[in-house]
Amino acid sequence: MIDAPLLPLFILLTSLLAAPVLFALPERAASLRTGINLGMAMLKVGLVAWLSLKVSEGVVYDLRFAMLPGLEFKLQADPLAILFVALSAVLWLITTVYSVGYLERGPHRARFFGFFTLCVAATVGIAMAGNLFTFLIFYELLTLATYPLVIHRGTAEALRAGRIYLIYTLAGGLVLLLGTLGLWVLAGTTDFVPGGVLDEVAESRPLAAMLLFAVLVGALGVKATLVPFHAWLPIAMVAPAPVSALLHAVAVVKAGAFGIMRVVYEVFGIETAQALGMTMPLAVLAGVTIIYGSIRAITQDDIKKRLAFSTVSQVSYITLGVALASPIAAVGALAHLIHQGLMKITMFMAAGNLAEGLGVKKVSRMDGVGRAMPGTMLAFSLAALAMIGLPPLAGFVSKWYLAQGGLDAGAGWVIALLLGSSLLNAIYFLPMLHRAWFRDAGAAAFAPARPRIGWMLAAPPVTTAVLVLVAGGFANAPFSPLEWTRFIVAIEYRE
Amino acid sequence: MQTDPMTLTLFVPLFGAIAAFVLPRAASVIGPFSVLATGAAVALLAREVLAAGAVTVSLGGWAPPLGIALRADGLSVAMLAMTAAVGLLVSLGALDALRDARQRQYFWPLWLLLLTGMNGVYLGTDIFNLYVMIEVIALAAVGLTVLSGTTAALRAGLEYMYASILGALLFLTGVGFVYLQIGRLDFAGLIAAEPSGALSAALALMLVGLLLKTALFPLHFWLPAAHANATAPASALLSGLVVKAALYIFLRLATYMPPPDEMLVTLIGTLGAGAVIWGGIQALRAERLKMLVAWSTVVQIGLIFIAFARAGQIGLAESWKAAAVLILAHGIAKAAMFLAAGRIKDEVGHDVIRDLDRSAIRPTLAQFTFALAAISLIGLPPSLGFIGKWSLMEGALAAGYWHWVAVTMVGTLMSVAYFSRVLAAFLRFDRVRAPVGEHQGWALADAAPLTLALSAITLGLMAAPILSFIELGYPFGATP
Numbered sequence: 001m002i003d004a005p006l007l008p009l010f011i012l013l014t015s016l017l018a019a020p021v022l023f024a025l026p027e028r029a030a031s032l033r034t035g036i037n038l039g040m041a042m043l044k045v046g047l048v049a050w051l052s053l054k055v056s057e058g059v060v061y062d063l064r065f066a067m068l069p070g071l072e073f074k075l076q077a078d079p080l081a082i083l084f085v086a087l088s089a090v091l092w093l094i095t096t097v098y099s100v101g102y103l104e105r106g107p108h109r110a111r112f113f114g115f116f117t118l119c120v121a122a123t124v125g126i127a128m129a130g131n132l133f134t135f136l137i138f139y140e141l142l143t144l145a146t147y148p149l150v151i152h153r154g155t156a157e158a159l160r161a162g163r164i165y166l167i168y169t170l171a172g173g174l175v176l177l178l179g180t181l182g183l184w185v186l187a188g189t190t191d192f193v194p195g196g197v198l199d200e201v202a203e204s205r206p207l208a209a210m211l212l213f214a215v216l217v218g219a220l221g222v223k224a225t226l227v228p229f230h231a232w233l234p235i236a237m238v239a240p241a242p243v244s245a246l247l248h249a250v251a252v253v254k255a256g257a258f259g260i261m262r263v264v265y266e267v268f269g270i271e272t273a274q275a276l277g278m279t280m281p282l283a284v285l286a287g288v289t290i291i292y293g294s295i296r297a298i299t300q301d302d303i304k305k306r307l308a309f310s311t312v313s314q315v316s317y318i319t320l321g322v323a324l325a326s327p328i329a330a331v332g333a334l335a336h337l338i339h340q341g342l343m344k345i346t347m348f349m350a351a352g353n354l355a356e357g358l359g360v361k362k363v364s365r366m367d368g369v370g371r372a373m374p375g376t377m378l379a380f381s382l383a384a385l386a387m388i389g390l391p392p393l394a395g396f397v398s399k400w401y402l403a404q405g406g407l408d409a410g411a412g413w414v415i416a417l418l419l420g421s422s423l424l425n426a427i428y429f430l431p432m433l434h435r436a437w438f439r440d441a442g443a444a445a446f447a448p449a450r451p452r453i454g455w456m457l458a459a460p461p462v463t464t465a466v467l468v469l470v471a472g473g474f475a476n477a478p479f480s481p482l483e484w485t486r487f488i489v490a491i492e493y494r495e
Numbered sequence: 496m497q498t499d500p501m502t503l504t505l506f507v508p509l510f511g512a513i514a515a516f517v518l519p520r521a522a523s524v525i526g527p528f529s530v531l532a533t534g535a536a537v538a539l540l541a542r543e544v545l546a547a548g549a550v551t552v553s554l555g556g557w558a559p560p561l562g563i564a565l566r567a568d569g570l571s572v573a574m575l576a577m578t579a580a581v582g583l584l585v586s587l588g589a590l591d592a593l594r595d596a597r598q599r600q601y602f603w604p605l606w607l608l609l610l611t612g613m614n615g616v617y618l619g620t621d622i623f624n625l626y627v628m629i630e631v632i633a634l635a636a637v638g639l640t641v642l643s644g645t646t647a648a649l650r651a652g653l654e655y656m657y658a659s660i661l662g663a664l665l666f667l668t669g670v671g672f673v674y675l676q677i678g679r680l681d682f683a684g685l686i687a688a689e690p691s692g693a694l695s696a697a698l699a700l701m702l703v704g705l706l707l708k709t710a711l712f713p714l715h716f717w718l719p720a721a722h723a724n725a726t727a728p729a730s731a732l733l734s735g736l737v738v739k740a741a742l743y744i745f746l747r748l749a750t751y752m753p754p755p756d757e758m759l760v761t762l763i764g765t766l767g768a769g770a771v772i773w774g775g776i777q778a779l780r781a782e783r784l785k786m787l788v789a790w791s792t793v794v795q796i797g798l799i800f801i802a803f804a805r806a807g808q809i810g811l812a813e814s815w816k817a818a819a820v821l822i823l824a825h826g827i828a829k830a831a832m833f834l835a836a837g838r839i840k841d842e843v844g845h846d847v848i849r850d851l852d853r854s855a856i857r858p859t860l861a862q863f864t865f866a867l868a869a870i871s872l873i874g875l876p877p878s879l880g881f882i883g884k885w886s887l888m889e890g891a892l893a894a895g896y897w898h899w900v901a902v903t904m905v906g907t908l909m910s911v912a913y914f915s916r917v918l919a920a921f922l923r924f925d926r927v928r929a930p931v932g933e934h935q936g937w938a939l940a941d942a943a944p945l946t947l948a949l950s951a952i953t954l955g956l957m958a959a960p961i962l963s964f965i966e967l968g969y970p971f972g973a974t975p
Contacts, residue, residue, distance in 0.1 A: 023863075066959045067877070067882070067955070067956060067958050067959055068882065068885070068886070068958050068959055068962065069959060069962065069963075073877075073956065107924070108924075136876060137876035137877050140875050140876050141876070144870065144875065148922055151919070151922055151923075154922060154923050154924040154925050155925050156925065159919055159923060162919065163915070163919070166911070166915060170908070170911050171908065173875075174904055174907055174908065177885075177888070178888070178900065178904065181885070181888050181889055181892050181900075182892065184889065185889065185892050185893045
């Protein structure tokens with residue numbers, strides 16, 4: 001096979017160049033727009049598959065050019081980047097199908113798909129950023145591209161949500177800029193290097209290094225919804241279902257979690273971070289967020305809001321796994337990056353289908369929806385059970401490794417935390433399933449007995465649900481997320 | 496008559512102005528072509544500077560201190576190029592925006608005269624000539640301000656004229672005292688002069704005059720009304736370019752003067768901080784779109800002065816570069832924003848921010864342009880504005896001047912707040928009564944502002960070559 005050193009750039013450009021075209025298309029050119037959307041999404045999946053093959057063969061991709069003296073715009077394709085790129089490429093394809101179905105006759109489709117594509121470009125850029133400076137560029141682009149999606153409906157409520165979203169994320173971005181500057185001034189580089197670049201600084205100026213850690217993780221914690229910076233996420237769920245799905249599974253929330261990974265592993269290095277004594281507080285903060293999110297989820301009647309609080313909780317598993325500073329926990333964290341994405345996107349798409357097909361948006365109105373929409377609810381149930389951690393589903397695998405990692409790190413409380421969290425997950429998910437399957441719709445039966453939703457809405461959640469099953473059941477197969485994860489951890493822990 | 500490119504950058508627009516004035520019917524042709532020709536001369540000059548570093552030309556063959564010399568280095572060519580490029584695109588925008596015959600008749604001579612003055616400032620090497628040039632600029636700029644002919648514009652123009660005359664008088668008085676002190680007016684003479692109290696006082700007078708002309712807080716009072724009430728192309732020129740002339744002279748003098756002490760640098764930074772905060776508050780309260788954009792200019796001028804002061808007196812050798820990048824970034828982005836605001840006002844019929852979302856007409860491309868320009872002005876990556884802000888904060892952080900970092904961050908958040916007032920209105924549709932069509936307001940007239948806005952964003956990716964270019968000829972430090 002021919003070698004293409006520019007492959008990462010091409011992957012970025014598949015969505016970056018599609019965006020202006022999509023903006024310019026007239027509103028009624030629906031089939032052309034769908035064609036471009038799906039074509040580019042498939043092309044990207046193909047290119048990413050090629051890239052991961054090459055990287056697993058040991059090819060190193062490194063693209064850079066100087067933006068400022070000494071400061072480079074740098075794209076790289078290390079295994080960690082591949083993990084995130086692959087997730088976003090696959091889920092983008094699925095979400096694109098879903099969005100086309102969801103927004104079939106809605107207004108402002110050109111604008112929607114333009115920003116949607118830009119959002120994915122930003123995510124890919126975040127994944128492949130080779131230094132914190134490049135990461136920052138795409139991180140801000142992500143904020144700007146998601147804002148119009150959040151307020152897509154253009155209602156007063158959506159605008160309020162958008163404003164809150166913007167305040168949180170741009171303030172976080174500004175603090176990240178400060179942190180990037182701090183890193184640049186302290187270390188003279190912002191490169192992501194396994195093992196970190198700050199060991200000398202940590203020795204000579206530990207206080208400055210600790211402050212930098214707090215600034216960087218705090219800034220990224222806004223998007224990763226660490227308590228107390230989580231409040232924007234449940235509010236932002238007024239966005240259309242495909243946007244929520246993407247926001248919660250791949251784009252915004254994951255960008256934060258992924259950034260924390262990069263910072264802990266490749267800016268500080270896990271040993272330096274541990275030596276600074278910053279990992280344990282982070283783990284505790286993640287633990288608090290896990291419990292807090294779950295407790296808040298229990299009382300939400302709005303389906304999407306309940307799912308949003310569940311995301312607050314679930315994403316912090318990733319942060320927890322990173323902060324425990326044990327290679328086994330790291331495996332769990334990285335696997336959860338993928339698994340949580342698959343599970344949550346399934347649930348949001350299913351919730352979108354309930355709202356579209358039956359007009360059901362509240363948990364209290366879910367009675368009997370299982371019989372009305374069996375496919376959708378089956379997918380939802382599978383994902384919910386996986387979230388709770390039922391073996392052999394995907395969520396179980398993550399929790400298993402996290403628990404082992406907790407033991408490995410000598411933090412026994414992690415076991416209790418995970419058990420408690422699973423219990424809470426069950427408390428807020430099982431009643432939904434119970435209502436859906438075991439209760440009668442009663443007199444207020446749904447107006448259309450068999451709601452009509454197109455295959456473009458029905459197929460995506462089922463597909464991702466199958467992926468949840470596969471990712472858990474075949475966790476040990478080659479090229480499964482888990483296997484790839486072990487590959488990454490070996491690099492980050494320099495074993 | 497000399498025909499080297501440097502002289503041409505002065506005489507092409509000057510003769511263009513005269514021709515456009517004499518032949519008003521052909522003005523719409525003469526104007527853009529004169530700007531284009533000036534741009535070509537700048538390109539030739541840029542090549543010379545790239546090859547040889549700083550280039551000096553004596554007009555009429557008389558060397559200073561007797562004759563007038565012109566000097567081009569990296570910074571002045573960068574300013575010339577920015578002015579020519581922005582000017583050309585604004586000219587193209589003006590072809591569409593100026594519908595009134597009388598406006599067209601006067602716009603081109605005034606604008607070409609302005610261009611002559613701007614180029615003269617960038618190339619001038621003695622302070623008396625700089626005085627003459629800023630008077631030329633002031634004359635043309637006041638004319639451009641009142642071009643729209645509304646009462647508000649006339650009133651604003653009058654105020655602008657008073658401020659301008661006062662600023663020029665202060666500057667001229669300073670120039671006179673400098674001549675009394677050292678008997679020379681060229682930069683070389685200034686550098687060679689013995690520092691003395693009297694000389695410092697003279698320079699201080701010049702400085703205050705310049706600050707008034709560049710509208711640094713609290714001397715900004717004349718700017719918002721003048722910039723907001725002019726016609727869109729005139730606003731773009733006034734905000735993007737004109738205020739930069741005095742700013743540029745300030746940057747130049749800052750090196751040739753006896754080294755400013757820490758107090759003065761801090762004072763200038765503090766005034767900049769005041770501009771950022773006060774301008775931000777006013778932009779948050781502005782009711783009309785063009786007024787908001789004009790207040791944002793006050794903020795950006797303040798930011799440029801903070802960049803100048805970012806690392807104190809010792810840091811000046813580097814800080815001017817951050818200021819220069821911000822000057823270029825603001826020139827491009829603000830011109831784009833004013834043109835876009837003018838387009839929005841033309842299409843929607845008003846520019847009351849509160850009612851923008853009630854309009855069924857959405858000039859999509861102009862709104863998009865506005866958003867791109869806002870990204871650069873806020874300083875979000877990868878725009879040129881981001882590079883400027885990065886340089887500012889980097890220098891301040893490295894030198895331990897935390898307060899400048901803090902002010903910049905506050906200013907950034909405020910700029911997000913006031914620009915999102917406008918951007919949210921663009922995306923809001925629930926208050927529209929009439930059905931909303933699709934892709935309304937595409938017009939060729941959107942091409943010029945869009946090009947400007949896209950350049951403001953993409954030039955950030957080319958910041959490294961730009962930075963090394965403005966260092967050509969060591970503008971600050973070596974002999975002029």
